[in-house]
Amino acid sequence: MKSLRSLLTCLMLFSVFSAFAEEGFRLSHDPYLQNLGTDEVTIVWVANKPSVGWVELAPDGDESFYSEAWPRFFDTKNGIKRATKVHSVRITGLKPGTRYRYRVYSQEVVEHTGYFVQYGAIAATNVYSKKPLSFKTNDYNKPDVSFAVVNDIHGNNRLLENLLKQCDKETTDLVFFNGDMISIADKEEDYFNGFMDKATQLFASEIPMYYVRGNHETRGSFATSFQDYFSPRVETIYQVFRQGPVCFVMLDCGEDKPDTDLEYYGITAYDEYRTEQAAWLKNILESPIYKDAPYKVILCHMPGIGDWHGERDIAKKFIPLINNAAPDVMLSGHYHRYTRHEPNDKVSFPLIVNANNMLIKGEVKGNALTLTVYDQQGKMVDRFEIKK
Numbered sequence: 001m002k003s004l005r006s007l008l009t010c011l012m013l014f015s016v017f018s019a020f021a022e023e024g025f026r027l028s029h030d031p032y033l034q035n036l037g038t039d040e041v042t043i044v045w046v047a048n049k050p051s052v053g054w055v056e057l058a059p060d061g062d063e064s065f066y067s068e069a070w071p072r073f074f075d076t077k078n079g080i081k082r083a084t085k086v087h088s089v090r091i092t093g094l095k096p097g098t099r100y101r102y103r104v105y106s107q108e109v110v111e112h113t114g115y116f117v118q119y120g121a122i123a124a125t126n127v128y129s130k131k132p133l134s135f136k137t138n139d140y141n142k143p144d145v146s147f148a149v150v151n152d153i154h155g156n157n158r159l160l161e162n163l164l165k166q167c168d169k170e171t172t173d174l175v176f177f178n179g180d181m182i183s184i185a186d187k188e189e190d191y192f193n194g195f196m197d198k199a200t201q202l203f204a205s206e207i208p209m210y211y212v213r214g215n216h217e218t219r220g221s222f223a224t225s226f227q228d229y230f231s232p233r234v235e236t237i238y239q240v241f242r243q244g245p246v247c248f249v250m251l252d253c254g255e256d257k258p259d260t261d262l263e264y265y266g267i268t269a270y271d272e273y274r275t276e277q278a279a280w281l282k283n284i285l286e287s288p289i290y291k292d293a294p295y296k297v298i299l300c301h302m303p304g305i306g307d308w309h310g311e312r313d314i315a316k317k318f319i320p321l322i323n324n325a326a327p328d329v330m331l332s333g334h335y336h337r338y339t340r341h342e343p344n345d346k347v348s349f350p351l352i353v354n355a356n357n358m359l360i361k362g363e364v365k366g367n368a369l370t371l372t373v374y375d376q377q378g379k380m381v382d383r384f385e386i387k388k
């Protein structure tokens with residue numbers, strides 16, 4: 001009896017081991033768009049084993065994706081194709097306001113020794129029984145723009161879905177994640193289980209997501225890997241871009257407590273980081289991309305009006321620069337409750353602090369930027385209009 005039990009245990013262990021050993025090569029997380037601009041896009045996806053990766057790019061249209069061999073753009077670093085699981089490809093030289101179709105591929109790298117590389121199976125996105133994925137580049141001349149903002153989701157996929165399903169995929173140009181999409185990052189799956197698989201399923205393969213980091217994304221042992229997944233091919237995660245008549249400035253707030261706080265165990269240096277970022281911000285707010293835009297929207301997860309150190313540092317380093325640059329509005333989160341602040345002697349521009357369970361829909365049409373706030377049930381909570 002005892003030996004039969006041992007034999008059964010061995011057989012079970014063997015079958016578990018075989019299941020792992022035989023797991024087929026596949027894309028484990030579908031592609032999503034990052035850093036979409038007027039002439040560029042970055043596409044990010046994940047394979048389940050180390051692999052090389054590439055994107056095929058085709059013009060929009062009814063012509064079959066199989067009609068010809070489209071140009072390939074490889075995931076490389078310094079001229080070498082990366083054998084990695086997390087893939088990112090930046091494609092430049094695109095035309096503004098133009099739709100492109102794309103397909104991503106990964107091919108497993110089974111072994112790489114000296115001059116020898118053994119490749120394995122290939123996995124790719126489906127263009128046979130599904131419409132190929134596509135995206136449309138930004139365009140300064142687009143007269144109208146429609147965007148959505150969510151924040152402080154903290155890994156609650158149902159909340160994310162309830163909010164984002166209120167957005168029409170046909171008319172929404174872009175989506176912002178305005179920080180604290182998860183509570184802590186200790187491993188890759190925290191991003192994907194927390195919000196990113198849901199985001200890809202809902203929109204992010206075809207509508208660009210711009211990620212404004214919150215203070216919680218800075219926590220955990222995987223926090224330094226953030227940029228492998230989000231804005232991986234640009235220098236900084238604080239950024240500026242323009243779509244249609246709107247210039248968007250995305251700030252990176254850092255942590256809320258002093259760097260010396262027990263909670264950070266000496267692993268943070270956000271005071272210096274915010275100083276370095278303020279120099280960048282000053283330059284951006286004086287440059288044509290900001291000055292020439294008819295509408296100007298700033299996003300920063302922490303609003304800079306509270307009395308914790310991080311917010312005080314933002315109030316000291318960012319807010320005076322922004323006051324001088326007179327944006328139409330700043331969008332923040334962090335407090336998990338909705339408030340709208342009229343301009344005052346400290347913050348001289350309108351500030352909207354969105355709740356964790358509300359969606360901001362922004363729309364520029366004609367001579368007005370309208371921000372409408374909805375709860376999870378789609379009930380309107382607030383409406384704010386800036387007329388030009």
Ligand SMILES: [Fe+2]
Pocket residue numbers: 179180214215216301333334335
């Ligand atoms: Fe926060």
